[in-house]
Amino acid sequence: MNDAELADRVATVRAFNRLYTGVIGVLDEGPADAEYSLPEARVLFELTQRDPLAVTDLRKRLDLDAGYASRLLARLESRGLITRERSDEDARRQLVRPTDAGRDAFALLNRRSTEQIGGLLRRFPDEDQRRLLTAMRTIGDVVGDRPRDPALVLRPPRPGDLGWVVQRHGALYAREYGFDTRFEGLVARIVADFAVHDDARQAFWIAELDGERAGSIGCARGADTDVAKLRLLLLEPSARGRGVGKRLVTECVEFARACGYRAVELSTVSILDAARALYRAAGFELVEETAFDGWGPELTEEIWRLEF
Missing domain, CATH: 3.40.630.30 (Gcn5-related N-acetyltransferase (GNAT))
Incomplete structure:
Protein backbone atom coordinates (compact mmCIF):
# COMPACT_ATOMS: atom_id res chain seq x y z
CA MET A 1 0.00 0.00 0.00
CA ASN A 2 1.52 3.32 -1.10
CA ASP A 3 1.12 6.73 0.58
CA ALA A 4 -1.73 7.81 -1.71
CA GLU A 5 -3.71 4.64 -1.02
CA LEU A 6 -3.14 5.05 2.72
CA ALA A 7 -4.32 8.67 2.58
CA ASP A 8 -7.50 7.63 0.75
CA ARG A 9 -8.21 4.90 3.30
CA VAL A 10 -7.58 7.23 6.24
CA ALA A 11 -9.98 9.76 4.70
CA THR A 12 -12.63 7.06 4.31
CA VAL A 13 -12.32 6.02 7.98
CA ARG A 14 -12.47 9.63 9.15
CA ALA A 15 -15.56 10.31 7.03
CA PHE A 16 -17.24 7.24 8.54
CA ASN A 17 -16.29 8.41 12.05
CA ARG A 18 -17.90 11.81 11.43
CA LEU A 19 -21.05 10.18 10.08
CA TYR A 20 -21.30 7.62 12.88
CA THR A 21 -20.63 10.05 15.72
CA GLY A 22 -23.37 12.25 14.24
CA VAL A 23 -25.81 9.34 14.36
CA ILE A 24 -24.78 8.46 17.92
CA GLY A 25 -25.20 12.10 18.93
CA VAL A 26 -28.79 12.03 17.73
CA LEU A 27 -29.45 8.81 19.61
CA ASP A 28 -27.84 10.13 22.79
CA GLU A 29 -29.82 13.38 22.86
CA GLY A 30 -32.84 11.79 24.53
CA PRO A 31 -35.40 13.95 26.30
CA ALA A 32 -34.31 17.39 27.49
CA ASP A 33 -34.25 16.27 31.12
CA ALA A 34 -32.10 13.15 30.52
CA GLU A 35 -30.23 12.88 33.80
CA TYR A 36 -27.47 10.33 33.14
CA SER A 37 -24.22 10.84 31.26
CA LEU A 38 -22.90 8.13 28.93
CA PRO A 39 -20.23 6.98 31.45
CA GLU A 40 -22.89 6.76 34.19
CA ALA A 41 -25.13 4.70 31.91
CA ARG A 42 -22.22 2.40 31.04
CA VAL A 43 -21.48 1.82 34.74
CA LEU A 44 -25.12 0.96 35.43
CA PHE A 45 -25.11 -1.43 32.48
CA GLU A 46 -21.98 -3.27 33.69
CA LEU A 47 -23.31 -3.53 37.24
CA THR A 48 -26.69 -4.93 36.20
CA GLN A 49 -24.90 -7.59 34.16
CA ARG A 50 -22.39 -8.56 36.87
CA ASP A 51 -23.42 -8.14 40.47
CA PRO A 52 -21.22 -7.52 42.40
CA LEU A 53 -18.30 -6.18 40.37
CA ALA A 54 -14.90 -5.23 41.75
CA VAL A 55 -13.94 -1.61 41.13
CA THR A 56 -10.66 -2.72 39.51
CA ASP A 57 -12.57 -4.95 37.08
CA LEU A 58 -15.03 -2.15 36.31
CA ARG A 59 -12.17 0.24 35.55
CA LYS A 60 -10.60 -2.28 33.16
CA ARG A 61 -13.87 -2.94 31.36
CA LEU A 62 -14.56 0.76 30.82
CA ASP A 63 -10.90 1.88 30.53
CA LEU A 64 -11.23 4.42 33.37
CA ASP A 65 -8.41 5.90 35.41
CA ALA A 66 -8.65 5.57 39.19
CA GLY A 67 -9.46 9.21 39.94
CA TYR A 68 -12.23 9.52 37.36
CA ALA A 69 -13.74 6.18 38.37
CA SER A 70 -13.80 7.24 42.03
CA ARG A 71 -15.61 10.51 41.24
CA LEU A 72 -18.06 8.73 38.93
CA LEU A 73 -18.94 6.10 41.53
CA ALA A 74 -19.27 8.76 44.24
CA ARG A 75 -21.87 10.61 42.14
CA LEU A 76 -23.88 7.46 41.53
CA GLU A 77 -23.66 6.49 45.22
CA SER A 78 -24.83 9.94 46.35
CA ARG A 79 -27.92 9.49 44.17
CA GLY A 80 -28.71 6.13 45.75
CA LEU A 81 -28.02 4.11 42.57
CA ILE A 82 -25.09 2.00 43.79
CA THR A 83 -23.48 0.79 47.01
CA ARG A 84 -19.80 0.13 47.68
CA GLU A 85 -18.39 -2.36 50.18
CA ARG A 86 -15.19 -4.21 51.01
CA SER A 87 -14.81 -7.80 49.85
CA ASP A 88 -15.09 -10.39 52.62
CA GLU A 89 -12.34 -12.41 50.92
CA ASP A 90 -9.91 -9.53 50.34
CA ALA A 91 -10.35 -6.25 52.21
CA ARG A 92 -8.22 -4.49 49.60
CA ARG A 93 -10.90 -5.12 46.97
CA GLN A 94 -13.89 -2.82 46.80
CA LEU A 95 -17.11 -4.28 45.36
CA VAL A 96 -19.87 -2.27 43.71
CA ARG A 97 -23.53 -3.28 43.54
CA PRO A 98 -26.55 -1.62 41.96
CA THR A 99 -29.40 -0.71 44.30
CA ASP A 100 -33.03 -1.32 43.37
CA ALA A 101 -33.16 2.33 42.30
CA GLY A 102 -30.07 1.75 40.15
CA ARG A 103 -31.68 -1.24 38.45
CA ASP A 104 -34.83 0.79 37.80
CA ALA A 105 -32.74 3.62 36.36
CA PHE A 106 -30.93 1.26 34.01
CA ALA A 107 -34.22 -0.34 32.92
CA LEU A 108 -35.46 3.11 31.93
CA LEU A 109 -32.25 3.90 30.04
CA ASN A 110 -32.31 0.53 28.33
CA ARG A 111 -35.92 0.94 27.22
CA ARG A 112 -35.21 4.44 25.93
CA SER A 113 -32.15 3.23 23.99
CA THR A 114 -34.11 0.33 22.48
CA GLU A 115 -36.83 2.71 21.30
CA GLN A 116 -34.32 5.15 19.79
CA ILE A 117 -32.31 2.52 17.92
CA GLY A 118 -35.51 0.79 16.82
CA GLY A 119 -36.69 4.13 15.42
CA LEU A 120 -33.41 4.49 13.50
CA LEU A 121 -33.67 0.99 12.01
CA ARG A 122 -37.30 1.46 11.01
CA ARG A 123 -36.21 4.28 8.70
CA PHE A 124 -34.74 1.64 6.36
CA PRO A 125 -36.28 -1.30 4.49
CA ASP A 126 -35.51 -4.82 5.73
CA GLU A 127 -32.78 -5.46 3.15
CA ASP A 128 -30.93 -2.27 4.11
CA GLN A 129 -31.25 -3.15 7.79
CA ARG A 130 -29.59 -6.51 7.11
CA ARG A 131 -26.80 -4.83 5.13
CA LEU A 132 -26.24 -2.37 7.98
CA LEU A 133 -26.08 -5.11 10.63
CA THR A 134 -23.73 -7.22 8.52
CA ALA A 135 -21.40 -4.24 8.10
CA MET A 136 -21.46 -3.63 11.85
CA ARG A 137 -20.60 -7.27 12.54
CA THR A 138 -17.74 -7.03 10.04
CA ILE A 139 -16.32 -3.96 11.80
CA GLY A 140 -16.60 -5.75 15.13
CA ASP A 141 -14.83 -8.83 13.76
CA VAL A 142 -11.95 -6.80 12.31
CA VAL A 143 -11.27 -4.30 15.11
CA GLY A 144 -12.66 -6.15 18.13
CA ASP A 145 -11.48 -9.17 20.05
CA ARG A 146 -12.10 -12.26 17.92
CA PRO A 147 -13.42 -15.34 19.71
CA ARG A 148 -10.66 -17.89 20.20
CA ASP A 149 -12.77 -20.78 18.90
CA PRO A 150 -15.50 -19.44 16.59
CA ALA A 151 -18.31 -21.91 15.97
Whole structure:
Protein backbone atom coordinates (compact mmCIF):
# COMPACT_ATOMS: atom_id res chain seq x y z
CA MET A 1 0.00 0.00 0.00
CA ASN A 2 1.52 3.32 -1.10
CA ASP A 3 1.12 6.73 0.58
CA ALA A 4 -1.73 7.81 -1.71
CA GLU A 5 -3.71 4.64 -1.02
CA LEU A 6 -3.14 5.05 2.72
CA ALA A 7 -4.32 8.67 2.58
CA ASP A 8 -7.50 7.63 0.75
CA ARG A 9 -8.21 4.90 3.30
CA VAL A 10 -7.58 7.23 6.24
CA ALA A 11 -9.98 9.76 4.70
CA THR A 12 -12.63 7.06 4.31
CA VAL A 13 -12.32 6.02 7.98
CA ARG A 14 -12.47 9.63 9.15
CA ALA A 15 -15.56 10.31 7.03
CA PHE A 16 -17.24 7.24 8.54
CA ASN A 17 -16.29 8.41 12.05
CA ARG A 18 -17.90 11.81 11.43
CA LEU A 19 -21.05 10.18 10.08
CA TYR A 20 -21.30 7.62 12.88
CA THR A 21 -20.63 10.05 15.72
CA GLY A 22 -23.37 12.25 14.24
CA VAL A 23 -25.81 9.34 14.36
CA ILE A 24 -24.78 8.46 17.92
CA GLY A 25 -25.20 12.10 18.93
CA VAL A 26 -28.79 12.03 17.73
CA LEU A 27 -29.45 8.81 19.61
CA ASP A 28 -27.84 10.13 22.79
CA GLU A 29 -29.82 13.38 22.86
CA GLY A 30 -32.84 11.79 24.53
CA PRO A 31 -35.40 13.95 26.30
CA ALA A 32 -34.31 17.39 27.49
CA ASP A 33 -34.25 16.27 31.12
CA ALA A 34 -32.10 13.15 30.52
CA GLU A 35 -30.23 12.88 33.80
CA TYR A 36 -27.47 10.33 33.14
CA SER A 37 -24.22 10.84 31.26
CA LEU A 38 -22.90 8.13 28.93
CA PRO A 39 -20.23 6.98 31.45
CA GLU A 40 -22.89 6.76 34.19
CA ALA A 41 -25.13 4.70 31.91
CA ARG A 42 -22.22 2.40 31.04
CA VAL A 43 -21.48 1.82 34.74
CA LEU A 44 -25.12 0.96 35.43
CA PHE A 45 -25.11 -1.43 32.48
CA GLU A 46 -21.98 -3.27 33.69
CA LEU A 47 -23.31 -3.53 37.24
CA THR A 48 -26.69 -4.93 36.20
CA GLN A 49 -24.90 -7.59 34.16
CA ARG A 50 -22.39 -8.56 36.87
CA ASP A 51 -23.42 -8.14 40.47
CA PRO A 52 -21.22 -7.52 42.40
CA LEU A 53 -18.30 -6.18 40.37
CA ALA A 54 -14.90 -5.23 41.75
CA VAL A 55 -13.94 -1.61 41.13
CA THR A 56 -10.66 -2.72 39.51
CA ASP A 57 -12.57 -4.95 37.08
CA LEU A 58 -15.03 -2.15 36.31
CA ARG A 59 -12.17 0.24 35.55
CA LYS A 60 -10.60 -2.28 33.16
CA ARG A 61 -13.87 -2.94 31.36
CA LEU A 62 -14.56 0.76 30.82
CA ASP A 63 -10.90 1.88 30.53
CA LEU A 64 -11.23 4.42 33.37
CA ASP A 65 -8.41 5.90 35.41
CA ALA A 66 -8.65 5.57 39.19
CA GLY A 67 -9.46 9.21 39.94
CA TYR A 68 -12.23 9.52 37.36
CA ALA A 69 -13.74 6.18 38.37
CA SER A 70 -13.80 7.24 42.03
CA ARG A 71 -15.61 10.51 41.24
CA LEU A 72 -18.06 8.73 38.93
CA LEU A 73 -18.94 6.10 41.53
CA ALA A 74 -19.27 8.76 44.24
CA ARG A 75 -21.87 10.61 42.14
CA LEU A 76 -23.88 7.46 41.53
CA GLU A 77 -23.66 6.49 45.22
CA SER A 78 -24.83 9.94 46.35
CA ARG A 79 -27.92 9.49 44.17
CA GLY A 80 -28.71 6.13 45.75
CA LEU A 81 -28.02 4.11 42.57
CA ILE A 82 -25.09 2.00 43.79
CA THR A 83 -23.48 0.79 47.01
CA ARG A 84 -19.80 0.13 47.68
CA GLU A 85 -18.39 -2.36 50.18
CA ARG A 86 -15.19 -4.21 51.01
CA SER A 87 -14.81 -7.80 49.85
CA ASP A 88 -15.09 -10.39 52.62
CA GLU A 89 -12.34 -12.41 50.92
CA ASP A 90 -9.91 -9.53 50.34
CA ALA A 91 -10.35 -6.25 52.21
CA ARG A 92 -8.22 -4.49 49.60
CA ARG A 93 -10.90 -5.12 46.97
CA GLN A 94 -13.89 -2.82 46.80
CA LEU A 95 -17.11 -4.28 45.36
CA VAL A 96 -19.87 -2.27 43.71
CA ARG A 97 -23.53 -3.28 43.54
CA PRO A 98 -26.55 -1.62 41.96
CA THR A 99 -29.40 -0.71 44.30
CA ASP A 100 -33.03 -1.32 43.37
CA ALA A 101 -33.16 2.33 42.30
CA GLY A 102 -30.07 1.75 40.15
CA ARG A 103 -31.68 -1.24 38.45
CA ASP A 104 -34.83 0.79 37.80
CA ALA A 105 -32.74 3.62 36.36
CA PHE A 106 -30.93 1.26 34.01
CA ALA A 107 -34.22 -0.34 32.92
CA LEU A 108 -35.46 3.11 31.93
CA LEU A 109 -32.25 3.90 30.04
CA ASN A 110 -32.31 0.53 28.33
CA ARG A 111 -35.92 0.94 27.22
CA ARG A 112 -35.21 4.44 25.93
CA SER A 113 -32.15 3.23 23.99
CA THR A 114 -34.11 0.33 22.48
CA GLU A 115 -36.83 2.71 21.30
CA GLN A 116 -34.32 5.15 19.79
CA ILE A 117 -32.31 2.52 17.92
CA GLY A 118 -35.51 0.79 16.82
CA GLY A 119 -36.69 4.13 15.42
CA LEU A 120 -33.41 4.49 13.50
CA LEU A 121 -33.67 0.99 12.01
CA ARG A 122 -37.30 1.46 11.01
CA ARG A 123 -36.21 4.28 8.70
CA PHE A 124 -34.74 1.64 6.36
CA PRO A 125 -36.28 -1.30 4.49
CA ASP A 126 -35.51 -4.82 5.73
CA GLU A 127 -32.78 -5.46 3.15
CA ASP A 128 -30.93 -2.27 4.11
CA GLN A 129 -31.25 -3.15 7.79
CA ARG A 130 -29.59 -6.51 7.11
CA ARG A 131 -26.80 -4.83 5.13
CA LEU A 132 -26.24 -2.37 7.98
CA LEU A 133 -26.08 -5.11 10.63
CA THR A 134 -23.73 -7.22 8.52
CA ALA A 135 -21.40 -4.24 8.10
CA MET A 136 -21.46 -3.63 11.85
CA ARG A 137 -20.60 -7.27 12.54
CA THR A 138 -17.74 -7.03 10.04
CA ILE A 139 -16.32 -3.96 11.80
CA GLY A 140 -16.60 -5.75 15.13
CA ASP A 141 -14.83 -8.83 13.76
CA VAL A 142 -11.95 -6.80 12.31
CA VAL A 143 -11.27 -4.30 15.11
CA GLY A 144 -12.66 -6.15 18.13
CA ASP A 145 -11.48 -9.17 20.05
CA ARG A 146 -12.10 -12.26 17.92
CA PRO A 147 -13.42 -15.34 19.71
CA ARG A 148 -10.66 -17.89 20.20
CA ASP A 149 -12.77 -20.78 18.90
CA PRO A 150 -15.50 -19.44 16.59
CA ALA A 151 -18.31 -21.91 15.97
CA LEU A 152 -17.88 -23.69 12.62
CA VAL A 153 -20.96 -25.18 10.95
CA LEU A 154 -21.23 -26.97 7.61
CA ARG A 155 -24.74 -26.94 6.17
CA PRO A 156 -26.59 -27.41 2.87
CA PRO A 157 -27.18 -24.29 0.77
CA ARG A 158 -30.18 -22.10 1.46
CA PRO A 159 -31.83 -19.73 -1.05
CA GLY A 160 -29.27 -17.09 -2.03
CA ASP A 161 -26.22 -19.16 -1.04
CA LEU A 162 -25.41 -20.46 -4.51
CA GLY A 163 -25.52 -16.93 -5.93
CA TRP A 164 -23.13 -15.92 -3.16
CA VAL A 165 -20.76 -18.74 -4.17
CA VAL A 166 -20.62 -17.41 -7.73
CA GLN A 167 -20.18 -13.79 -6.65
CA ARG A 168 -17.45 -14.52 -4.09
CA HIS A 169 -15.50 -16.75 -6.48
CA GLY A 170 -15.59 -14.01 -9.09
CA ALA A 171 -14.63 -11.21 -6.72
CA LEU A 172 -11.92 -13.02 -4.71
CA TYR A 173 -10.15 -14.67 -7.63
CA ALA A 174 -10.18 -11.46 -9.66
CA ARG A 175 -8.68 -9.50 -6.77
CA GLU A 176 -6.11 -12.08 -5.65
CA TYR A 177 -5.11 -13.76 -8.93
CA GLY A 178 -6.35 -11.56 -11.78
CA PHE A 179 -8.95 -14.04 -13.11
CA ASP A 180 -11.42 -12.47 -15.51
CA THR A 181 -15.18 -12.94 -15.92
CA ARG A 182 -14.71 -16.20 -17.83
CA PHE A 183 -13.80 -17.83 -14.53
CA GLU A 184 -16.94 -16.49 -12.89
CA GLY A 185 -18.95 -17.84 -15.82
CA LEU A 186 -17.43 -21.29 -15.29
CA VAL A 187 -18.36 -21.16 -11.61
CA ALA A 188 -21.92 -20.15 -12.52
CA ARG A 189 -22.28 -23.17 -14.83
CA ILE A 190 -20.98 -25.55 -12.15
CA VAL A 191 -23.31 -24.04 -9.56
CA ALA A 192 -26.23 -24.39 -11.99
CA ASP A 193 -25.49 -28.12 -12.31
CA PHE A 194 -25.74 -28.50 -8.53
CA ALA A 195 -28.97 -26.51 -8.47
CA VAL A 196 -30.83 -28.49 -11.14
CA HIS A 197 -29.64 -32.05 -10.51
CA ASP A 198 -31.23 -33.89 -7.60
CA ASP A 199 -28.70 -36.66 -7.07
CA ALA A 200 -28.21 -38.57 -3.83
CA ARG A 201 -24.54 -39.06 -4.76
CA GLN A 202 -23.78 -35.35 -4.89
CA ALA A 203 -23.82 -32.71 -2.16
CA PHE A 204 -22.90 -29.11 -1.52
CA TRP A 205 -21.88 -27.45 1.73
CA ILE A 206 -21.72 -23.87 2.98
CA ALA A 207 -19.29 -23.23 5.85
CA GLU A 208 -20.34 -20.74 8.50
CA LEU A 209 -18.17 -19.19 11.20
CA ASP A 210 -20.27 -17.73 14.00
CA GLY A 211 -23.25 -17.51 11.65
CA GLU A 212 -21.42 -15.79 8.76
CA ARG A 213 -20.76 -17.51 5.43
CA ALA A 214 -17.07 -18.38 5.28
CA GLY A 215 -16.62 -20.92 2.50
CA SER A 216 -18.04 -23.63 0.27
CA ILE A 217 -17.34 -26.98 -1.37
CA GLY A 218 -19.24 -29.47 -3.51
CA CYS A 219 -19.04 -33.17 -4.35
CA ALA A 220 -20.44 -34.18 -7.75
CA ARG A 221 -20.55 -37.27 -9.95
CA GLY A 222 -17.70 -37.28 -12.47
CA ALA A 223 -17.66 -38.41 -16.13
CA ASP A 224 -16.61 -41.81 -14.77
CA THR A 225 -19.59 -42.55 -12.54
CA ASP A 226 -17.34 -44.36 -10.06
CA VAL A 227 -15.24 -41.24 -9.51
CA ALA A 228 -16.46 -38.19 -7.58
CA LYS A 229 -15.39 -34.63 -8.37
CA LEU A 230 -14.50 -32.10 -5.69
CA ARG A 231 -15.81 -28.72 -6.85
CA LEU A 232 -15.78 -25.06 -5.84
CA LEU A 233 -13.64 -25.01 -2.71
CA LEU A 234 -13.81 -21.42 -1.45
CA LEU A 235 -12.50 -19.77 1.70
CA GLU A 236 -13.17 -16.19 2.71
CA PRO A 237 -9.94 -14.40 3.72
CA SER A 238 -11.26 -14.03 7.27
CA ALA A 239 -11.67 -17.83 7.53
CA ARG A 240 -8.19 -18.79 6.39
CA GLY A 241 -5.90 -20.39 8.93
CA ARG A 242 -8.83 -21.56 11.10
CA GLY A 243 -9.16 -25.12 9.85
CA VAL A 244 -12.19 -24.39 7.69
CA GLY A 245 -10.57 -25.55 4.45
CA LYS A 246 -9.39 -28.81 5.99
CA ARG A 247 -12.87 -29.46 7.38
CA LEU A 248 -14.52 -28.79 4.00
CA VAL A 249 -12.15 -31.08 2.10
CA THR A 250 -12.54 -33.82 4.72
CA GLU A 251 -16.35 -33.56 4.53
CA CYS A 252 -16.30 -33.89 0.76
CA VAL A 253 -13.92 -36.88 0.81
CA GLU A 254 -15.87 -38.72 3.51
CA PHE A 255 -19.14 -38.14 1.64
CA ALA A 256 -17.62 -39.59 -1.55
CA ARG A 257 -16.33 -42.60 0.36
CA ALA A 258 -19.74 -43.20 1.98
CA CYS A 259 -21.44 -42.98 -1.43
CA GLY A 260 -19.29 -45.81 -2.78
CA TYR A 261 -17.05 -43.88 -5.15
CA ARG A 262 -13.66 -45.47 -5.72
CA ALA A 263 -11.82 -42.15 -6.03
CA VAL A 264 -12.15 -38.35 -5.88
CA GLU A 265 -10.69 -36.06 -8.53
CA LEU A 266 -10.37 -32.31 -8.71
CA SER A 267 -9.11 -29.71 -11.11
CA THR A 268 -7.13 -26.69 -9.93
CA VAL A 269 -4.35 -24.41 -11.17
CA SER A 270 -0.76 -24.18 -10.11
CA ILE A 271 -0.88 -20.70 -8.52
CA LEU A 272 -3.44 -21.72 -5.88
CA ASP A 273 -0.77 -22.79 -3.39
CA ALA A 274 -2.97 -22.81 -0.27
CA ALA A 275 -5.63 -24.99 -1.89
CA ARG A 276 -3.00 -27.36 -3.31
CA ALA A 277 -1.51 -27.74 0.18
CA LEU A 278 -4.94 -28.71 1.53
CA TYR A 279 -5.38 -31.33 -1.17
CA ARG A 280 -1.93 -32.76 -0.60
CA ALA A 281 -2.52 -32.95 3.16
CA ALA A 282 -5.79 -34.85 2.52
CA GLY A 283 -3.94 -37.50 0.49
CA PHE A 284 -4.54 -36.26 -3.07
CA GLU A 285 -1.77 -36.79 -5.63
CA LEU A 286 -1.03 -34.71 -8.71
CA VAL A 287 -1.66 -36.89 -11.78
CA GLU A 288 -1.78 -34.49 -14.74
CA GLU A 289 -0.61 -31.00 -15.78
CA THR A 290 -1.65 -28.97 -18.82
CA ALA A 291 -0.83 -25.40 -19.91
CA PHE A 292 -3.93 -23.21 -19.68
CA ASP A 293 -4.61 -19.51 -20.30
CA GLY A 294 -8.39 -19.28 -20.27
CA TRP A 295 -8.95 -16.81 -17.40
CA GLY A 296 -6.43 -14.05 -18.07
CA PRO A 297 -3.07 -14.99 -16.53
CA GLU A 298 -1.02 -17.89 -17.92
CA LEU A 299 -1.76 -20.94 -15.79
CA THR A 300 -1.04 -24.62 -15.49
CA GLU A 301 -4.16 -26.72 -14.97
CA GLU A 302 -3.64 -29.64 -12.60
CA ILE A 303 -5.65 -32.79 -12.00
CA TRP A 304 -5.37 -34.25 -8.50
CA ARG A 305 -6.73 -37.65 -7.48
CA LEU A 306 -7.36 -39.57 -4.26
CA GLU A 307 -7.92 -43.33 -4.52
CA PHE A 308 -9.92 -45.20 -1.86
